[in-house]
Amino acid sequence: MFFVLLLSQGCLKGQVIQKNAQIDPKVKATVTELNKQAYKAMSENNFGALSAMFTDTLKMSTGEDFEKKFLPNMARIMKGRTYRVFDEFYVKGTKPGDSSVFGSGSGENAYTTKIFVKSAESYMTMMIAGDSVNEIMLTLTWCYLKGKWQIYGITGEDYSLKKKTAIDLYNYAQALEKKGYMMDATSIMGMSSHCAYPGGRVFSYTKFKEMAKYADTLTAHTIAKYPFPYTLDDVPTKPAVVNIHYQLDSADFIPMIVYQSVINVADTSATRKENMDIQQRIGKIFPGMDKVNKKLFYRVYNALPNGQNDPPYFGYVQKL
Numbered sequence: 230m231f232f233v234l235l236l237s238q239g240c241l242k243g244q245v246i247q248k249n250a251q252i253d254p255k256v257k258a259t260v261t262e263l264n265k266q267a268y269k270a271m272s273e274n275n276f277g278a279l280s281a282m283f284t285d286t287l288k289m290s291t292g293e294d295f296e297k298k299f300l301p302n303m304a305r306i307m308k309g310r311t312y313r314v315f316d317e318f319y320v321k322g323t324k325p326g327d328s329s330v331f332g333s334g335s336g337e338n339a340y341t342t343k344i345f346v347k348s349a350e351s352y353m354t355m356m357i358a359g360d361s362v363n364e365i366m367l368t369l370t371w372c373y374l375k376g377k378w379q380i381y382g383i384t385g386e387d388y389s390l391k392k393k394t395a396i397d398l399y400n401y402a403q404a405l406e407k408k409g410y411m412m413d414a415t416s417i418m419g420m421s422s423h424c425a426y427p428g429g430r431v432f433s434y435t436k437f438k439e440m441a442k443y444a445d446t447l448t449a450h451t452i453a454k455y456p457f458p459y460t461l462d463d464v465p466t467k468p469a470v471v472n473i474h475y476q477l478d479s480a481d482f483i484p485m486i487v488y489q490s491v492i493n494v495a496d497t498s499a500t501r502k503e504n505m506d507i508q509q510r511i512g513k514i515f516p517g518m519d520k521v522n523k524k525l526f527y528r529v530y531n532a533l534p535n536g537q538n539d540p541p542y543f544g545y546v547q548k549l
Contacts, residue, residue, distance in 0.1 A: 243322045244329060252319045260317075260352045260371055263378055267369055268312055268356065274304035284347070284374060284381040303385045306365050307358045315355040315366060315388075323349055337396050339435040342428050347372040347381050355428055357388055362480050364389040366427035384429035391482060395424040399440050406447060410517025415451040416475055416484065418444045458489065461514060464506045466492060471533060473515075476526055484518065485526040486511075489533055494543045500529055504545045511547070524548045 247253065263282065270278035276296045280288055318331045323346040330343045331353070344353055350373040359365050370382030388394065393401065398421035405414035422444055426432055434440070458469035472487040488507070492499045504527055512519035519525075525547040532540040 244320055244327070245322050246329060246331065247319045248331070248333065249314075249317060252317065256319055256350075256352070257317075260319075260354065260378060263371070264354050264356065264369060267380065268307065268358075268367070271300065271303055271367070272307035272309070274301055274308075276300055282380050284372065284379045286347075287379075287381050287383075299385065303365065303367065306360075306363060307367075310358050310360065312356040312358040312367070315357050317352070317354040319350070319352050320344070320346065321350045323351065334435075337400075337436055338394075340428075341433050341435070343431040344370055344382065348374050352378065353382075359388070360480075361392055362390070362477065363387065364392075368428050368432075386427045386429060387424045388427040389424060390420050393420075395421045395427070395440070396434060396436065398424065399436070399443070402447065403443070405517065405521065408517060410521060411447075411451045411454060412473060412515040413484070413517050413521045415447055416473065418447055420475070420482070455515075461488070461507060461510070463510050463514065464503065466490060466503050466506070468503060468507065468529070471530075478526070481523060483524055483526050484522055485528060487528045487530070490529050490531065492529075492531075494529055494531055494541055497543060500543055501545070504529065508545075508547045519549055522549060 267279060267282055270282075279300070280291065283291070316331075316333045318329075320329045323329065325347050327346045328343060329346060329351070330341055332339070332341045334340050342353070342355075344351060352371040354369050354371075356367045356369070357364055358367065364387070365385050366388040368382070368384045369380055371378045372381050373379075390398070398417055402414045402418040402421060405417060421440065425434065425437060425440065455470075458471045460467055460469045468488045468490040470486060470488045472485075474485050474487075475482040476485040477483075486507075490500065490503060492503055494500055507514075507527065508525075511525065527545040527547065528542050529545075530540055530542045532538065534540055
């Protein structure tokens, strides 16, 4: 309701909002060329060329993290790859301090996004780039100041993992839960939450509240069923699982099962036997984990890492 009221107020103020093919062809052509230049500068990690397109305010507010961390990370994903336009919006008839809310998509993919305008004309482009493992959404917000278009807003967030968006992952998590595969469902929902803000915090999927509520409920149920550290009573040596998280391996996300053992990790013969006992029972311990995944990683510790130490460990791989 909040977004609807803002949009209505914008219309009452005389704002004109155009989307994608509706946008004035001359304006669209100009900003499209500028987007290409900005994308090229980013993919080449060229801060100088990119910042030359910034407003004075953005130049002043861009800290060292942008140049040393954000830009190199974006360049790593963008370099050598083309982009596709997700959506773009043009708004005019505004004044500094006004806000405009844009809506797009349909069904469960519907979303809203918002900008705070800096001039009489503003333009937002959302671009998708990446590969089959990870796609990011680059959002550039332009304002027309001093006779030229300048960037005054820039964000880059994860859009999809393994070609699945936050919505896709949410649906997949629900399907896994219905089968009783709680641990995998929780991990997948964590990936969904990670991709929930591809256009920054002003971007909101219509289903976001529903997804957030489901994530909280699913996590609570999983923790209640598997309180960590979770002792594997069916395994004779009774190791305790302390963490399960996904790890990227050969363009796939593989569960990493971290556990603590009373067996000295230097005794690889004994830890291997213990790990084989775990592998034989893993589908019973965590239903579905041996069916959903191509393989599983295991990491066994004696003393656990706490951020200040670096205890030895040993790893195993189970191919499924």
